[in-house]
Amino acid sequence: MPSIRYTRIEITPDAYRSLEAEAILQGKTLKKLASELILKGVSKKALDFVQEIGEPPISSKPQMEFDEESKKIIKKIGATGIHISDLTLQTVKDIILDEGYQEAMLYVAQHTASMERDELHRVMAICRHHKLSPKMASYLVENLNEIESGNWK
Numbered sequence: 392m393p394s395i396r397y398t399r400i401e402i403t404p405d406a407y408r409s410l411e412a413e414a415i416l417q418g419k420t421l422k423k424l425a426s427e428l429i430l431k432g433v434s435k436k437a438l439d440f441v442q443e444i445g446e447p448p449i450s451s452k453p454q455m456e457f458d459e460e461s462k463k464i465i466k467k468i469g470a471t472g473i474h475i476s477d478l479t480l481q482t483v484k485d486i487i488l489d490e491g492y493q494e495a496m497l498y499v500a501q502h503t504a505s506m507e508r509d510e511l512h513r514v515m516a517i518c519r520h521h522k523l524s525p526k527m528a529s530y531l532v533e534n535l536n537e538i539e540s541g542n543w544k
Contacts, residue, residue, distance in 0.1 A: 422474070464521050465531065468514055468538050475507050475535060483511060484529040492519050492528070510539075 402410070414424045430438070457465070479502070486495040492515055499511045514535060518528040531538065 487529040
């Protein structure tokens with residue numbers, strides 16, 4: 392299932408520079424800090440409304456059981472802060488499941504820019520080195536932005 396995409400918003404240049412400075416000071420991504428600040432700033436009534444209409448909780452992610460080896464791999468992938476398009480992650484996930492690591496790596500080499508390509512190759516190399524099942528590797532790829540943002544627990 393593809394990830395939900397939200398409408399982008401514009402903020403003033405002063406607000407952006409301040410947000411950027413605060414993100415650096417706190418060691419967080421702009422996305423994570425902005426989300427935290429927005430959620431702290433909205434009323435309880437607004438938060439209750441969002442939960443009543445059936446939206447998933449803001450910090451929810453699909454659940455999968457992780458053994459100790461999987462947890463080590465997730466830690467090794469780490470939080471680099473790069474954001475990869477949801478469409479790319481979904482496509483790579485599907486290719487890993489349907490055709491395997493080799494075809495997924497080939498797709499990434501042919502269809503992504505250098506930073507995305509390098510990061511996806513690094514992640515798939517880690518998964519492959521640790522002999523993760525295609526199901527687990529595809530799950531990690533699908534949720535890579537959460538892992539890389541540092542929001543993964």
